[in-house]
Amino acid sequence: MSDQSSEASSRPDTSPEPGAVVEAASGAAPEPANEPAPEGPGHVKASAGGPARASTPVPPQSAGPDVPKMPAHLRAAPRADVRQRRSRQPPPGVLSRLRPPSPPAIGPKTLWSVFATALLSALLFGEGLGANLLIVAVPAALGAFFAARSAGRRPRPWTAVWAVGGLALLAIPVLREAGWPVFLAMVSALALGSLALHGSRSWLGVLLGSLGLFSSVAAGARWGWRGVRDRADGSAGRVRTVVRTAAVAVVLLVVFGALFASADAAFADLLGSLTPDVSVGDSPWRVLLFALGLLGALAAAYSAAAPVRWDGITVRPGEPRNRVEWALPLIVLDLLFAAFVGLQLVVLLGGYDKVLKETGLLPAEYARQGFWQLLWATLLTLLVIALALRWAPRGGPRDRILVRSVLGALCVLTLVVVASALRRMDLYVEAFGLTRLRISVAAVELWLGVVLVLILAAGVFGARLLPRAIAVSAAAGVLVFGLLSPDGLIAEQNVQRYRSDKTIDIDYLKGLSADAVPALNALPEPLRSCALENFQRDLALREAPWYSSSWGEIRAREILEEHPAQHRGTECHGFGREAGERGEGHEEEGSYDPY
Structure with missing residues (x-):
């Protein structure tokens, strides 16, 4: 004890390092000899009845030379920096909270469907709208179906309702030539397709879900690029095989198709009507259409695999009144x-x-x-x-x-x-x-x-289905509106008015689409030729392929080919707006109402 006390008194008084462990052992028994030394340097032990003294830690037997260790205050700094960096990270956005985790890698069926959509967009679009919209929509829908199935999603009844309704709306460009019902049908079809991918049911969900496809354009492009890159790294040989096979098939089709076309004029006409007209001059336009088709198909597939749950955005009800x-x-x-x-x-x-x-x-x-x-x-x-x-x-x-x-x-x-x-x-x-x-x-x-x-x-049966029912009614209204051919109804009603009171506005009727030709064809001469002269000239200037021609345009061509309109010249000037102003309700001068 005397040696230990003299040794302790001769040592300088050392204070514990930051982070040292202090043991208060008032009246504690001496430590056993075989007890392991306290962990960490600078361990301080207080004995009973004496001041605290520093005990030298015993290094492990297998340890080599002493390695300088980082002080505790420096060791704590990186952790604090990590916590600070984590606290600085922005909170996840609305789409990140509503969208499920990343979907599985894009599959080969989805990839081929996306590529077919982009290729058909580049080949079929550009000359007009008709059956090409429905043709392009089929591989895009198949790509979304394959992506949803790979992600474990199964179609539900309302998914089928939205999908079938969207495809039915795309039949309007096939039937009608008028641009305004076609535009309404295209917008409605896009909205129903987006609802089919996201599956919304609330008021806000149906509203945002009809536009939700646009939120997946960038994410879908990244998803598709990663899938192509990963597959290209592991299947370079198969890619070369596919390219060689496709090149050989194209060469054979071109050679033998040219021989058969030169051997038979009827086959040449058939081949020319079925083959898209692609020229070098419109290559930038074709590239743009290819890119648009590619991005649209990838966005649809990505939405099907990882849809945004727009129903997660809720609006709290207002405070109830008495x-x-x-x-x-x-x-x-x-x-x-x-x-x-x-x-x-x-x-x-x-x-x-x-x-x-x-x-x-x-x-x-x-x-x-x-x-x-x-x-x-x-x-x-x-x-x-x-x-x-x-x-x-x-x-x-x-x-x-x-x-x-x-x-x-x-x-x-x-x-x-x-x-x-x-x-x-x-x-x-x-x-x-x-x-x-x-x-x-x-x-x-x-x-x-x-x-x-x-x-x-x-109010009687419950409002659970009301948002979707109103969306269905709007889409059904657009579909019926297009099927009824509004330009045809306008022309038919004005022709009937002419038969009853002998007044008609030819200037206005000449501005309708080709859907009005069958009704205007019933007018007597020279009104018939005056009304159809512009249609005949416009149809002669436009040589559209079969996939971008509507049934209304085809029927108008057939009527005008059987009974061409005659050029009447100045004779048509008396059948304009002035003739229509003499009807009922136009007694006052300048009372014509363009509405």
């Missing part, structure tokens, strides 16, 4: 609607002439005065219903009965407003004839009536 505060304004609105509807029922049931006599208005003026106001009233009513449902009382069964009664009455009264607006449009068309704008807004008003019926049904 019954009086919520119901009183709506009841007042119902009473106002009831008063207006009562007058409209009198008009619809036979008091129309009396109303015109009392107001002193012409039928066309009466119709024009109210249609647009009633259309806006219908739209605002739907907005009022949406806001009322957001802040509706939700206390119990009585509140549900109150909400259904008040809003149900408002929907029923609004349906009468829709009927009145359609009746006014009918009067307007009888006075001025049918135009594209008039038939479009009438179709929108009719669809709004369908939406009101769906809302009434949701």
Whole structure:
């Protein structure tokens, strides 16, 4: 003990290093000889009744020469930096939270489908729209199907509804030549295809899901590039084999196809009609179409394999109001609607002439005065219903009965407003004839009536299917609108008006599409030639292949080939807008209404 105390007194007093372990062993027994030394340098042990002293750690027997060790404060710094860097990382975006983990690598079937889509886009697009849209959509849909199956997704009934509806809408470019119903059909088909890939069901999910395909363009391109790169690294030999086989097949087709085409003129015509017309001059355009088809097909396949769950974005309902505060304004609105509807029922049931006599208005003026106001009233009513449902009382069964009664009455009264607006449009068309704008807004008003019926049904059977039902009704409306051939209906109605009151606006009818040719062909000469002269000239200048020609264009060509229009010159100048202004509702000078 004396030697140890003198040795301790002769040593300088050392304080423990940062991070050292301090053991307080007041009254503790001496350590056994075979107990392992404390871990870490600078271990400090306090003995009973004496000051703390530093004990030298015993290194392991197998250890080599002493290696300088990093102090504890320096060892803690990298950990702090890592934590700081992690804290600086931005939170994941909305798409990262809603999209599942990365899908499996792109499969060969998906790759071939994507490549076929891009190749067909480059070959078939460029001359117009027709069956080529449906042809290109088939391999793109197959690529999405293969990608979804490799990711473990299985089609559901609503997926089939969206997919079949989208393909059906692409039949409109095959049938109709008019650009505006074709554009509506293409946009609706794209929206339904996106819904088929994402499978949304809520209000916000259906709205965002119809546009969700665009969110997968960049991710799909990266996914496809990684898949091609990984497969090229491990299958270079197979790629060379496929390229050689394809090259030999192309050479054989070109050689023997040229021989057969030179041997038989009919076969040459058939081969020329089936082969896409590709020239060197439009190569940049073809490259752009190839890139667009490639990106679109990859986006569809990636969305099918890793869809964004747009239903995960929820909107919290508004704070419920008490019954009086919520119901009183709506009841007042119902009473106002009831008063207006009562007058409209009198008009619809036979008091129309009396109303015109009392107001002193012409039928066309009466119709024009109210249609647009009633259309806006219908739209605002739907907005009022949406806001009322957001802040509706939700206390119990009585509140549900109150909400259904008040809003149900408002929907029923609004349906009468829709009927009145359609009746006014009918009067307007009888006075001025049918135009594209008039038939479009009438179709929108009719669809709004369908939406009101769906809302009434949701109040009875539940609103779980209401968002998807409204989306289906919109797509069905676009499909029916295209199948009915709006340009053909416009031409037919104006021809019927000419037969009844001998007035027609040839200048307007000449601006329609080729879908109007069958109806205009029934006009007597010289009106027929004046109306069809422009169509005959335009069709002669456009030599479109079969895949970019619609049935409306083909039928117009057949009619004009059988009975060509004659050039009438100045004789057609008297059958323009001035002739149409002499009809009912145009008594005043300058009263022509282009609407």
